[in-house]
Amino acid sequence: MAALGRAGAALLRSGRGAAGPALGYHKNVVDHYENPRNVGSLDRNAKNVGTGLVGAPACGDVMKLQVEVDENGRIVEARFKTFGCGSAIASSSLATEWVKGKTVDEALKIKNTDIAKELCLPPVKLHCSMLAEDAIKAALADYKLKQHPKKEESEQKAN
């Protein structure tokens, strides 16, 4: 469950397959694929780290996104690991870039449509951006839960 690094990219560049379609990945996607930002892990047991794990291997897409939030509610660090296609990797990589420096509430406003637009994702890859949005929300929900565990419990019981 890791973004393929330079080795993987080199493998792909070694000319596998002859006549492919003329359409290729957009350069923004390729950039994140070749130069992924923030790959890795944070300590999921730390109180100020929120971890979101979304997707399913059966669907071919799994994303883990983690955020570290400071005492002012601002995201200071983010990491991701993704099992999926180039568009999925790029979407989650971009997500970690965008959440850094934002407050929790600001980060919740990030929409999949923004990610898709930035990466110029083709229609058949829009679900990757959706999953990245889900990952951000899941990470932030986990963080919030860790700050107020009792409160969340009673809210859930009230539902």
Place this chain on the structure above:
Amino acid sequence: ISPERSPALGSVQSPAPSSVYLDYNATTPLAPEVAQALGEAACQAWGNPSSAHPAGRKAKELIAGARESLARMVGGRPEDVVFTSGGTEANNMVIHTALRHFRESKGQDRGTPHIVTSSVEHDSIRLPLEQLVKESLAEATFVPVSPRSGQAEVDDVLAAVRPTTCLVSIMLANNETGVIMPVSKLSQRIHALNQKRVAEGLPRILVHTDAAQMIGKGRVDVQELGVDYLTIVGHKFYGPRIGALYVHGPGTTTPLHPMLFGGGQERSFRPGTENTPMIAGLGKAAELVSRNWEAYEAHMRDVRDYLEARLEASFGKQRLHFNSKFTGSKRLCNTCNFSILGPGLQGRRVLAHCKTLLASVGAACHSEKGDRPSSILLSCGIPYDVAQNALRLSVGRDTTRADVDVVVQDLVQAVAQLGEDQAS
């Protein structure tokens, strides 16, 4: 990365699926575990279940196991389950029983039995009733659904009840719109009414629900629903093409009159040498549902909601009408019935121009109807020209968001194509 290298990247991508099946309300494939159970039974338990020897007993055990699975799935007891050839037979049995029960009840000349049902039922309820009415053997009221909720409202159903009413049959979830009917509330009211009726010497009203579309997509519990009969249809929940009828205490608490007479199988409720492989498969499918229905429901709802969001994003709110969204009623987790508004965009035409999407405009058994819109949508108050353009997409347990992206893209190109054809 330079353009010449892009093809290399492109070739690593998995190819887009050649077809995406989104017609799971019409039928479902066998789950792998079901196919395995079915195949094993066919090869290893082919004895006659009524035979005393081991070959027969093996089959008999499989059938007993399947019966328990089915009972567990709906929250009933094994003795409440009768295997049938499918939903059509089960529905016909209920109507047949209600009529026999009415005729044989004590009390002189009660008149013609009356049955209340909804205007959006499956043909296997509607047509037997229409036939009985034609032959003057029964009277029937088809309660129209509310155009606001898409439901057969409890008050409307009760208002249709007469002294001669012997059966109320309302489907649990509609196959075209996905609307879930208020069966629990309805049976509570009927039970209360029955107590008064018995005191007045009026016939008991039996309560039936056709749960074909609901099983595997939401909670189905006969205690909660409070029904006397519930129809189970295998090929809607990744099982084989047979079914079963749940009856609350058949022959004791609740009447059940056979339509077929023969060798005594199924306690003479439904004789005929048992179809062991299919029954084994049905039991396995029921097991899967009991274990996983919540996960199935959550997944299908997620994918369906994503589909609706993508449709809205691609066509715009103005151009789209969701025929399955009603206020005040719940709907199936997997069904999306919608129309792309505009001339020349009849559902069948759009589907014919799709390259990967496999879906329908309504019930599969009505697909030869030409361009006439679904009577079910019309009776839900959907305008004629909107109903003509209706498409019914129903997702399955394995449908992914990636599939949705492919399908939406396909619909966009189909509509664009039709737009060009219109213009030229």
